[in-house]
Amino acid sequence: MKKIKVSAPGKLMLFGEHAVVYNRPCIVTTVDQRIRVLIELVFGDEIKIDAPEVGVAGYTKKLGLLGQHKNLPKGVQFLETSIKNFFEKYKVKSGLRIETKSEFSSEFGFGSSSAVTVAAFKGLSELFKIKMDNKKLFDLAHKTVLDVQGVGSGFDLAAAIWGGTVFFVTGGKKVIPLKVKKLPLVVGYTGIKADTPTMVKKVAILRENNKKLVDSIFDQISLLTNKAKTLLLRGNFKKTGELMNLNQELLDALGVNTKELSNLIIAARETGAWGAKLSGAGGGDCMIAFIKEEKRKAVESAIQKAGGRVIKVRPNAEGVKIE
Numbered sequence: 001m002k003k004i005k006v007s008a009p010g011k012l013m014l015f016g017e018h019a020v021v022y023n024r025p026c027i028v029t030t031v032d033q034r035i036r037v038l039i040e041l042v043f044g045d046e047i048k049i050d051a052p053e054v055g056v057a058g059y060t061k062k063l064g065l066l067g068q069h070k071n072l073p074k075g076v077q078f079l080e081t082s083i084k085n086f087f088e089k090y091k092v093k094s095g096l097r098i099e100t101k102s103e104f105s106s107e108f109g110f111g112s113s114s115a116v117t118v119a120a121f122k123g124l125s126e127l128f129k130i131k132m133d134n135k136k137l138f139d140l141a142h143k144t145v146l147d148v149q150g151v152g153s154g155f156d157l158a159a160a161i162w163g164g165t166v167f168f169v170t171g172g173k174k175v176i177p178l179k180v181k182k183l184p185l186v187v188g189y190t191g192i193k194a195d196t197p198t199m200v201k202k203v204a205i206l207r208e209n210n211k212k213l214v215d216s217i218f219d220q221i222s223l224l225t226n227k228a229k230t231l232l233l234r235g236n237f238k239k240t241g242e243l244m245n246l247n248q249e250l251l252d253a254l255g256v257n258t259k260e261l262s263n264l265i266i267a268a269r270e271t272g273a274w275g276a277k278l279s280g281a282g283g284g285d286c287m288i289a290f291i292k293e294e295k296r297k298a299v300e301s302a303i304q305k306a307g308g309r310v311i312k313v314r315p316n317a318e319g320v321k322i323e
């Protein structure tokens with residue numbers, strides 16, 4: 001029967017994490033490591049999923065029970081709920097066989113769940129010949145993320161859909177692709193997997209107890225994110241790096257920094273990076289630094305010496321596409 005292969009890129013947050021949950025902007029870029037999803041229409045009333053990178057082999061579920069998941073890896077929960085939401089929205093139905101393959105570990109915080117969700121909607125819309133523009137795809141994917149984990153600004157979905165580097169405001173109120181050709185990025189992984197909903201909740205509690213203070217931190221993050229947009233478009237990476245450092249200190253104030261992240265960030269700064277900060281929810285995952293190309297080797301080895309793993313990525317990758 002009919003089948004299709006789709007791929008979507010991973011992402012890295014450059015500026016504005018956490019503030020973007022509260023109606024402020026962020027800037028995100030995609031990376032050249034992708035999730036690939038094969039979807040095949042099959043006879044019967046079941047879906048079958050193989051997702052080896054999260055330890056799922058031969059998983060089956062009756063169509064009528066889609067979305068009722070307990071103890072399933074996150075990526076599979078997102079896949080199931082994507083299929084359920086697509087079938088409900090467009091009043092279609094079929095048995096499916098799905099295989100996923102990831103070029104990056106789901107531990108990095110590169111957004112494997114959002115990339116899989118976006119790829120699933122794109123693939124299903126092709127298979128069922130239903131036109132979905134980027135905005136429609138975004139809205140349904142965002143609903144899916146909220147159905148599964150209750151929180152999420154949707155920035156990672158926008159990155160996977162539009163590709164490149166994107167200026168984004170909560171829930172897709174603004175999605176502005178930024179024409180930046182290159183980004184002088186180094187990425188260091190702490191080796192610790194962070195859980196985004198837990199970190200978002202942590203900030204929500206801090207805000208509940210200190211609303212004015214925390215909102216004013218979000219305002220400052222918003223200011224620097226807007227400024228970073230202008231500087232990135234001008235290719236002024238040195239000054240953008242300065243803003244990364246400021247953003248990092250504000251994230252620290254929000255309580256999402258860790259010793260491991262700090263060690264890698266300081267190592268990068270001390271070897272001459274223009275700026276460095278955590279990327280994403282904090283609590284672990286990755287840090288990023290902006291560097292002068294001549295300093296790349298020195299910064300990378302300093303990150304390794306400080307206990308991090310350097311992840312080679314090329315930013316500004318293409319958005320979701322049919323392979």
Ligand code: MEV
Nearest residue numbers: 017018152153154280281
């Ligand atoms: C997580 O990578 C970024 C957060 O801002 C959450 C979100 O925007 O959904 C913390």
